[in-house]
Amino acid sequence: MDDSTTDDPAESSDAADGPETGTDDSETSADASVSETETETEAETDAEWMEPADKPILEFLQSEDAFEPNQIDDEGIAPAKYAAYRCREMTKRGLLTKHMPGVYEVSELGERYLEGTLDPSELEADK
Template identity: 55%
Template sequence: MSEETADWMAPPDEDILELMRSEDVFAPDHVDDAGICRGPDAAYRCRELAKRGLLRKHAPGLYDLTDLGERFLEGEVDPTELESTE
């Protein structure tokens, strides 16, 4: 991950992305099961990460890591430059 942080980021975001990296498609409930944050908070963070292009939403509650998300975790993307798509 980049050393930079952005105002839109929250503490569990990197852990959520790392967890998503380990699976093909993932649900916020799995984030809760992993003890990263509560399910409703995970659902909100997944929506925010999807707005920035780091996750792709396949269906309600089903996400996976995008190529941009992979590059972010590798430290190749500055999160302060990621704009919301909404």
């Protein structure tokens, strides 16, 4: 009967409780990180085609006497080449007007977007 003490149900339930508790903690951590990632993604852009730098670029071009991607770089918003690319993309969607190569201005649609009266996900790219 001494052999029966090694099969004590209390010992086996303690061992079973340990890993289950660890599993619950890791599942909670995984759920929390997924929620944080989803929240970050939603907060980054207002449309699938947009990049996080687009709104700051538009706000800068609207508020300053700035028209060139180099000025966006000087302000520390985005590197000039990336800013130029994003300006071209926003021009295709109508948020910016291109006056000449490298010179942009916020369009009427861009103004409406910044005011919150335009959903950029509805804008289609010019072909």
